[in-house]
């Protein structure tokens with residue numbers, strides 16, 4: 001910015017010109033929360049995801065993230081980061097699973113293969129991400145996994161011993 005000031009007295013005048021910077025605008029760096037495995041360099045972990053296994057840029061990969069306390073450090077992080085993963089109940093996925101189950105999915109009673117717990121599917125904990133996962137409300141083992149990626153809906157019931165229509 002340029003500024004000019006001039007003051008005139010009876011027999012003389014003073015004139016001052018100044019140029020100064022108001023500030024700088026810095027655009028935020030791009031954030032890479034996850035990416036390919038890469039070859040170990042930071043830039044290889046910041047490439048566009050090309051499919052396969054998606055690796056989260058956490059722990060010792062967090063330098064590639066460009067976000068968080070480890071991003072500005074030149075040394076490797078200790079890998080200790082805290083995450084909170086929230087879950088929904090089984091009612092959140094009733095619509096998707098209605099494609100497979102003729103009966104109302106949330107009222108189906110599931111017997112857990114790991115702990116023998118009996119609960120309606122609507123009472124199970126649901127995790128949504130790359131597909132959906134239902135976990136036993138008692139022992140947290142996987143009750144059901146479903147994915148629509150690359151093909152029609154696929155449901156796996158590996159952790160479920162029995163499903164019963166109760167009504």
Ligand SMILES: [Zn+2]
Pocket residue numbers: 112113114115116117136137138139140141
């Ligand atoms: Zn269980």
